Amino acid sequence: MRCNAWPNARRAKPHHCYNPEYVLFFLIRTPSSTTPPPLPHPPLPPISTPPSHIHPFPPTTHPPPRPTMSTPLPPSSVERYSRQLLLPTFGVRAQTKLQTSRALIVGCGGLGSPALLYLAGAGVSVLGLVDRPHDVVDRSNLHRQIAHADARVGQSKVASAAAAARALNPHVVIETHAEFVARNAVELVSTYHVVLDCTDNVAARYLVSDACAAAKVPLVSGAAIGMEGQLTVYCAGADTPCYRCVFPAPPPPSCVGSCDAAGVLGPVPGVIGTMQALEALKLLGGIEKTTTLRRKLLLFDAADSAFRTVKLRPRARECPACGDEPSIEVARFAYEAFALGRDGKAPVGGVTVEAPAANAVPGLDGLRISAEKFAGIRKDASKYRLIDVRPEAEFAMCHLEEAKSYPLADLPSSGVLVEGDDADTVQTIFICRRGNSSQKALKLAVERGMQNAVDVIGGLQSWHHKVDANFPLY
């Protein structure tokens, strides 16, 4: 693509023929009709190939021919990376460093996708890609996880991401790791020059950071949800904090959101993942006249199109991960338990870090029905009222025809938690996406004395899987 916006107008140059000297030159060389015809060539001798042990040319004392070019990079690299080589602050110096660098991306989702594509495009030597062993590309990933493709839905995420990186730049060596667990984390990160945390859960964040602190590998950490994102560089130098220095204790599980629950606009992780690649390039290439986000947290507010940076405290000398006397043994730390607010010291034997399962609400025994049972009840519309307790945005996406929308937060004041006079014959059925909010609604109903209320186990997801595959799954 032309980066130059000037029109491609040809400059008018004087033509050689207008120069009287050239005109003279052509006139003298033009064969005249009086020139005698050329003599016929003598017949060519038959081709004889010398025996292979005899060199066809006599040894020469001349110096070897002058090389036609001088570049520290292979010619193909000059062409491929020319637009970044042209940048004075990057140039051949940074490119050469990049071409011996190894970068590890943990999580090939919304953040990892742009990050891995930009690092592959820029020409890092080796790109390590990590994701959970059983995480496959889902159609709902594609609006933001742009390394994947519709044709690869159902394929493992690392395999799909590797295919995308290879398609963009076949010169980059791709190493795939379909697991990232406490027992192998330090060993794995220590073989790379930089690590990018592109995961989406608290347990993984502590694990990646602790491993980088132990292996003394810089970590570019990103996060994005809804319309917000943030980004910083940890563990990069003596005064740079690790994730644990900044967040010594995990947030309460109720405050931890996920894109799966809260939603996210695709370009938001796109911006943060792209900036993670940028920070990684600065660290790997040692780009001149730039600073990285060491000890700075960049906050992105997509709703206001605003960026702001806050200063972070320096490395805490008493930090159990990166302090003067580190005490955390990454291979034995219970990251899942710790993320849920419990002690992380119990050995876990290297269990894969997974998002915690939703807790069952106690006291609802016998009051919950399966999706199949609800399908049976549904045959007689006069026998029940269906209360959908999902947020309005989700109800607007899809709902069962007869459902009435009462988001969980509005339920206590809605008047729904009162049984009508027909309580003997009309049952109240609560439903939500997965059966978590509906349990809470049912609990409220029971506490208010409702006798004839139930909720649907597994919610509308279970409805999709067990009753009607046409009902959208999200």
Ligand SMILES: Nc1ncnc2c1ncn2[C@@H]1O[C@H](COP(=O)(O)OP(=O)(O)OP(=O)(O)O)[C@@H](O)[C@H]1O
């Ligand atoms: N401990 C871990 N080891 C390896 N990969 C991880 C770990 N924790 C999270 N991940 C991966 O990080 C990625 C996070 O990306 P993102 O949140 O965009 O995707 P997602 O979880 O697939 O999306 P959604 O929340 O919409 O289902 C996921 O692919 C997830 O599997």
Ligand SMILES: [Zn+2]
């Ligand atoms: Zn620390």
